[in-house]
Amino acid sequence: xxxxxxxxxxxxxxxxxxxxxxxxxxxxxxxxxxxxxxxxxxxxxxxxxxxxxxxxxxxxxxxxxxxxxxxxxxxxxxxxxxxxxxxxxxxxxxxxxxxxxxxxxxxxxxxxxxxxxxxxxxxxxxxxxxxxxxxxxxxxxxxxxxxxxxxxxxxxxxxxxxxxxxxxxxxxxxxxxxxxxxxxxxx
Ligand code: F6R
Ligand code: ZN
Numbered sequence: 607x608x609x610x611x612x613x614x615x616x617x618x619x620x621x622x623x624x625x626x627x628x629x630x631x632x633x634x635x636x637x638x639x640x641x642x643x644x645x646x647x648x649x650x651x652x653x654x655x656x657x658x659x660x661x662x663x664x665x666x667x668x669x670x671x672x673x674x675x676x677x678x679x680x681x682x683x684x685x686x687x688x689x690x691x692x693x694x695x696x697x698x699x700x701x702x703x704x705x706x707x708x709x710x711x712x713x714x715x716x717x718x719x720x721x722x723x724x725x726x727x728x729x730x731x732x733x734x735x736x737x738x739x740x741x742x743x744x745x746x747x748x749x750x751x752x753x754x755x756x757x758x759x760x761x762x763x764x765x766x767x768x769x770x771x772x773x774x775x776x777x778x779x780x781x782x783x784x785x786x787x788x789x790x791x792x793x
Contacts, residue, residue: 615664617677619731622710622754623662624677630663634693636685642693644777644790645686657681658690659745668761677709680745680753687779689713694744694774696720698764701739704757708733711753716744716774724775726787729755742770746778748785 616625637654663676683690694716697704706715708729715735718724719742727735729745737743747753777788 617709617756619709622677622679622752622756624664626664629665631660632663633657633660639693641771642691642773643685643688644773645688648686648688652685658683659692666761670762672761673758674761675756675758677754677756678745680711680713680747680755682711682747682750682752684780687781689746689748689778689780689785691716691746691778692744693767694742694770696742696766696769697739697759698766699760699762700766702760702763703739703741704737704743704759704763706735706737706743706745707756707758708735709754709756711747711751712749713745713747713753714778715755716746716776716778718742718770718774718776722775722792726776726778729753742774744774748778 618625636652636656636658643649659678659680661676661678666674681690708731710731712730715727715729720740745755772792773790775790777790779786779788
């Protein structure tokens with residue numbers, strides 16, 4: 607092409623990775639996820655340095671109106687009978703939403719509103735998930751390969767992990783060879 611233009615970053619669909627190599631990377635290991643999985647003994651039995659998920663982010667401007675783009679790669683596996691998952695969060699600025707897009711692997715997106723009502727969406731390559739404002743979100747890998755999902759969210763959104771320190775209202779486990787969602791009674 608001989609018109610002035612630039613080459614934007616891309617996603618390699620087979621690997622679910624950004625094509626650009628100069629992004630920001632953060633690995634979350636089993637030892638970082640204290641209190642996230644309900645079976646504490648099973649969690650303690652896994653070496654603390656075992657990677658559970660990794661987030662790659664593009665370097666983008668920050669401020670009102672700007673957007674972050676990131677890909678989460680969540681390993682397959684379980685802690686006891688509970689599938690590997692991200693920590694999960696509300697946005698610090700609760701009204702800010704987000705879009706997730708399934709790239710690779712299969713799993714569930716757990717969504718929960720401020721009233722504690724939870725629901726699950728199936729995530730697979732090509733699935734599009736609109737996460738409204740005021741909605742906490744967590745990825746769960748129920749498959750046997752890495753689950754990769756691209757996310758776009760306002761850079762001003764921030765993360766509030768503390769609001770869900772007691773956990774979500776649903777846990778996804780393997781029971782009798784099947785994927786099951788169990789309601790959790792808090793309190
Ligand atoms: C950003 C977002 C994702 C997650 C990522 C890791 O708002 O939702 O990029 O940050 O999937 O999950 P957490 O942040 O819950 O550890
Ligand atoms: Zn988010």
